[in-house]
Amino acid sequence: xxxxxxxxxxSVNQDVCVGAGLCVLSTSDVFDQxxxxxxxxxxxxxxxxxxxxxxxxxxxxxxxxxxxxxxxxDTAAPGGQP
Amino acid sequence: xxxxxxxxxxxxxPRQCPILPPREYREFQNYSGPVKVRMxxxxxxxLFTRYDxxxxxxxDNRFSGDPHVKGFPSLSPARxxxxxxxxxxxxxxxxxxxxxxxxxxxxxxxxRVNEMRPRIEAIFSRLVDQLLEKGPPxxxxxxxxxxxxxxxxxxxxxxxxxxxxxFQEQSRLKVLLDADPSVxxxxxxxxxxxxxxxxxxxxxxxETRSDLLSRLIVEQVRPGHLTHRELVIMAELLLMAGHxxxxxxxxxGVHSFLTHSDQLALLLGDPSLLRNAVEEMLRFHxxxxxxxxxxxxxxxxxxxQLIRKGEGVIALISGANHDERAFxxxxxxxxxxxxxxxxxxxxxxxxxxxxxxxxxxxxxVFGSLxxxxxxxxxxxxxxxxxxxxxxxxxxxxxxxxTW
Numbered sequence: 393x394x395x396x397x398x399x400x401x402x403s404v405n406q407d408v409c410v411g412a413g414l415c416v417l418s419t420s421d422v423f424d425q426x427x428x429x430x431x432x433x434x435x436x437x438x439x440x441x442x443x444x445x446x447x448x449x450x451x452x453x454x455x456x457x458x459x460x461x462x463x464x465x466d467t468a469a470p471g472g473q474p
Numbered sequence: 475x476x477x478x479x480x481x482x483x484x485x486x487x488p489r490q491c492p493i494l495p496p497r498e499y500r501e502f503q504n505y506s507g508p509v510k511v512r513m514x515x516x517x518x519x520x521l522f523t524r525y526d527x528x529x530x531x532x533x534d535n536r537f538s539g540d541p542h543v544k545g546f547p548s549l550s551p552a553r554x555x556x557x558x559x560x561x562x563x564x565x566x567x568x569x570x571x572x573x574x575x576x577x578x579x580x581x582x583x584x585x586r587v588n589e590m591r592p593r594i595e596a597i598f599s600r601l602v603d604q605l606l607e608k609g610p611p612x613x614x615x616x617x618x619x620x621x622x623x624x625x626x627x628x629x630x631x632x633x634x635x636x637x638x639x640x641f642q643e644q645s646r647l648k649v650l651l652d653a654d655p656s657v658x659x660x661x662x663x664x665x666x667x668x669x670x671x672x673x674x675x676x677x678x679x680x681e682t683r684s685d686l687l688s689r690l691i692v693e694q695v696r697p698g699h700l701t702h703r704e705l706v707i708m709a710e711l712l713l714m715a716g717h718x719x720x721x722x723x724x725x726x727g728v729h730s731f732l733t734h735s736d737q738l739a740l741l742l743g744d745p746s747l748l749r750n751a752v753e754e755m756l757r758f759h760x761x762x763x764x765x766x767x768x769x770x771x772x773x774x775x776x777x778x779q780l781i782r783k784g785e786g787v788i789a790l791i792s793g794a795n796h797d798e799r800a801f802x803x804x805x806x807x808x809x810x811x812x813x814x815x816x817x818x819x820x821x822x823x824x825x826x827x828x829x830x831x832x833x834x835x836x837x838x839v840f841g842s843l844x845x846x847x848x849x850x851x852x853x854x855x856x857x858x859x860x861x862x863x864x865x866x867x868x869x870x871x872x873x874x875x876t877w
Contacts, residue, residue, distance in 0.1 A: 410572070410575060410579070411575070411576070411579030411580075411582070411583070411827070412819075412825050412826070412827070412829060413582070413583060413584040413830050416583075416585075417830075425579075425580075425583045425584065425585065426580075427580065428580060429576050429580050430576075430579030430581075430582065430583040431576075449815075453814070455533070455820075455821050455822055455823065456822070
């Protein structure tokens with residue numbers, strides 16, 4: 393996957409997370425777990441392309457559907473987002 | 475259901491050989507939607523065996539995992555006796571379920587479990603040393619895998635080593651399906667009695683200790699979030715789930731490698747296949763093979779079938795993991811396949827909490843067992859090795875080996 397004309401935007405729902413940790417196993421560059429309760433903690437909202445496959449895999453595997461991945465047009469990316 | 479080409483089957487059906495799931499699942503998977511099966515008590519349940527359908531059911535909280543909800547399917551009288559006991563959180567629905575589960579999730583975080591890896595490696599290495607010193611033959615279930623998994627979970631809870639034999643035996647009795655209902659019930663009562671005494675003692679000096687039970691006493695029991703009795707029930711779940719299942723998976727994994735020498739050669743030739751090999755054995759064996767029973771709490775449509783409120787549902791993870799729509803040639807043990815989307819730990823909010831620990835234990839065992847004992851082989855003809863026929867958790871009764 394190179395020079396894609398879209399970006400992936402990741403968000404997580406900490407209320408429904410059950411702490412199974414599959415996202416961290418998929419990629420610990422994007423997902424982490426809160427020290428106090430093991431609930432998902434997002435490290436980056438717009439990971440680079442090298443992580444796309446792993447991020448999508450994490451979203452598919454998440455047992456509580458706590459991970460949301462949005463495909464956004466690169467040119468229409470909201471201003472102010474790194 | 476309309477157009478169903480099958481006469482109604484009784485559930486459960488016998489496994490093949492005994493390693494593979496029942497043949498019938500494959501036939502059921504040829505048709506969209508569930509089939510109706512008849513349980514031992516004469517009641518019906520909807521059986522789902524396709525990967526997508528099983529995930530759809532288990533990911534939908536309108537299906538309850540509480541066995542006391544009217545219509546919950548019954549697997550056997552002995553299983554009923556277990557389900558009638560005071561429920562641990564795995565038998566609860568959201569939001570109550572999450573309140574208890576979250577008290578434990580940090581204990582099984584990937585980071586925390588990875589920190590346990592050196593200790594697990596050291597335990598395993600010592601047990602293999604002892605095995606080699608004693609010499610062949612050996613029964614790997616009793617002589618290696620149960621001691622390993624027991625020591626790991628007991629270490630986490632700080633349960634004295636001299637009591638491991640006791641809870642191994644009670645755990646074994648608790649998962650029997652065809653026994654008199656008093657057998658699993660009394661086994662569970664003995665474990666609960668034991669843990670009640672242990673936790674009562676622990677409550678006296680929990681502040682000075684660093685085990686998981688002491689942390690729960692300090693952080694949850696003392697401030698009133700968890701009662702003493704609720705902690706006893708939780709501890710039983712951790713102790714049981716923590717060793718019986720993982721030891722069974724290890725035995726079956728060894729069986730798979732010894733009956734598939736090409737796969738063993740691949741693993742030995744390329745250690746980077748280890749993680750994949752572990753996922754594949756989890757998928758291939760799906761040891762908690764009768765999971766997961768549910769009951770609809772309202773009318774729900776799944777795969778074109780309307781499930782009415784109060785109807786029992788079985789979303790069979792052992793079917794899903796052998797669905798060719800999700801895994802090509804599913805009955806082939808292939809450590810090079812991408813298998814990590816399997817549902818061996820179930821799916822949905824009840825997915826196994828201890829799965830990171832199970833994975834690390836399996837990686838430790840299969841990362842070194844065949845290197846430590848290169849001549850490892852069955853001590854009896856392969857066809858004499860029998861699966862556990864009537865257990866809630868699939869495994870091998872014994873694994874006689876020599877070297």
